[in-house]
Amino acid sequence: MIKRILKKYDAGTSHIHAVQKGYRSQSFAAEFTDGSKVNLIIYKQEPGILDKIHCANYVSNFLAEQGLPARATVDDRTVKLQGKRTVKYAALYNYLPGQTIPWEAYTMDHIKQLGTVMSNMHAALKPLSQGDLPFVIDEYRALLTRIEKYFADDGVHDALAGKLGLAILDTTRLRPALLASVDLPAQALHMDFVRGNILFAEAKEVTITGILDFEKTAWGPPVFDIARTLAFLIVDCKYKDEAKVRKYFLHSGYNKRGKSDFIPTPLLEDLLDLFLLHDFYKFLRHNPYQSLEKNEHFVRTRNFLLNRNIIARTEMLE
Numbered sequence: 001m002i003k004r005i006l007k008k009y010d011a012g013t014s015h016i017h018a019v020q021k022g023y024r025s026q027s028f029a030a031e032f033t034d035g036s037k038v039n040l041i042i043y044k045q046e047p048g049i050l051d052k053i054h055c056a057n058y059v060s061n062f063l064a065e066q067g068l069p070a071r072a073t074v075d076d077r078t079v080k081l082q083g084k085r086t087v088k089y090a091a092l093y094n095y096l097p098g099q100t101i102p103w104e105a106y107t108m109d110h111i112k113q114l115g116t117v118m119s120n121m122h123a124a125l126k127p128l129s130q131g132d133l134p135f136v137i138d139e140y141r142a143l144l145t146r147i148e149k150y151f152a153d154d155g156v157h158d159a160l161a162g163k164l165g166l167a168i169l170d171t172t173r174l175r176p177a178l179l180a181s182v183d184l185p186a187q188a189l190h191m192d193f194v195r196g197n198i199l200f201a202e203a204k205e206v207t208i209t210g211i212l213d214f215e216k217t218a219w220g221p222p223v224f225d226i227a228r229t230l231a232f233l234i235v236d237c238k239y240k241d242e243a244k245v246r247k248y249f250l251h252s253g254y255n256k257r258g259k260s261d262f263i264p265t266p267l268l269e270d271l272l273d274l275f276l277l278h279d280f281y282k283f284l285r286h287n288p289y290q291s292l293e294k295n296e297h298f299v300r301t302r303n304f305l306l307n308r309n310i311i312a313r314t315e316m317l318e
Contacts, residue, residue: 002028005079005090006040025213029095037095038074043215045086053078053089055133056214059125059188063211066124068117069096069199070211096210098199103236106195108248109206111233111240115253117208118193118229122222123259125188133188136220140274141178147171147281156284161314163289166302169312171277177270184221191216193229195236226254226262227271231279234272235300273310280305 028040043049057073064072071093081088101110150156151168160166190197192213199210218224233249234242254262283298292298305311 002030002040005042005081006030006092039071039093039095040090041093042081042088042090045088049215050078050089051132052215053091055131055217057091058131059128059133059190059217060211060214062128062188063121063124064094068121068124068211069209070121071096071214096199096212098201098209100196100198101200103195103232104239106233106237106240107206108240108244110200111237111245111248112253112257113200113206113208114193114198114229114233115249115255116257117211118190118225119254119258119260119262121190121193121211122187122225128188130186130188130219133217133219135186136189136191136218136224137178137181139218140224141175143278144171144174144178144274147277150281150285159289160284164292165314166311167314169310171273171310174270174274174277177267177274181221181223181267184223186220187222189218189220189222189225190214191218191225191228193225194232222260222262223265223268223271226250227268228275230268231272231275235276235279235297235304238296238300269308273305273308276301276305276308277310280311 025044026042028042029037030040031037043053060070061072063070073091074094075092077091079090081090106114148171151160151171157167160168190211192215193211197211197213198208199212201207201209230246230249233245237245240248250262250264254260279301280298283292283295283301287295287298302311306313
């Protein structure tokens with residue numbers, strides 16, 4: 001099937017590597033008879049995926065033109081794959097070297113480099129017009145509504161208390177924070193600048209060689225991108241304390257070595273609460289409650305939310 005798809009791009013293929021599966025797609029590295037190497041991405045079927053592909057390519061192609069190591073199309077065509085009951089899409093991209101590494105392996109230099117490249121990415125994206133990019137604030141307003149509805153359910157409330165000994169505290173301040181962010185300068189954002197989408201060089205020098213998966217790209221203030229990545233870093237870089245992660249990512253990386261500047265504000269903390277709460281919500285939605293105590297990422301997320309007074313232990317409320 002992969003060879004048939006590649007023929008639609010008029011490409012002679014000499015070798016196709018094993019599939020690499022991601023959350024939204026399947027990725028196939030392929031070598032052509034002329035010696036060049038590409039990535040064929042077959043996207044998962046989901047509502048609005050074609051629009052997401054077009055927005056992703058719009059942003060990532062622009063970044064690649066600015067010299068950043070972003071995934072870029074090598075052919076403007078998006079191939080439609082019509083099945084008996086499904087419709088999927090495929091697109092052809094440049095091959096980016098390097099590899100993803102686990103959060104546990106992130107050193108101080110990896111975190112600094114992550115901040116530096118995000119800062120440079122934001123600087124490069126400032127001239128890009130919005131085009132069809134969705135508003136990130138609208139997306140997270142809708143998300144917050146779903147989260148609030150979920151936790152307002154009596155069954156969820158009772159299960160959360162009975163099985164995990166937890167209760168959700170007041171989250172009403174998160175909505176005004178989203179409203180206030182409407183007045184901030186906006187630009188194109190990545191919104192998924194996390195471990196699985198960042199490639200590092202395999203050499204000793206810490207260098208980012210690939211920025212992947214722009215399907216969550218959106219239009220909004222850069223603090224949304226910053227907070228989303230920082231939320232992952234403070235939870236998953238378990239061998240680094242939070243203060244050092246913030247210092248390496250924001251000060252040493254983003255501000256000191258990058259081309260953009262960011263001054264932390266209360267909005268950053270509100271967005272961190274929102275993103276951590278969203279991750280907590282996803283854990284609850286997709287896992288049996290009784291198994292969650294065995295999940296290290298859940299436990300760390302829960303502990304951060306307890307420390308930030310977004311959730312509480314029911315015994316403390318009695």
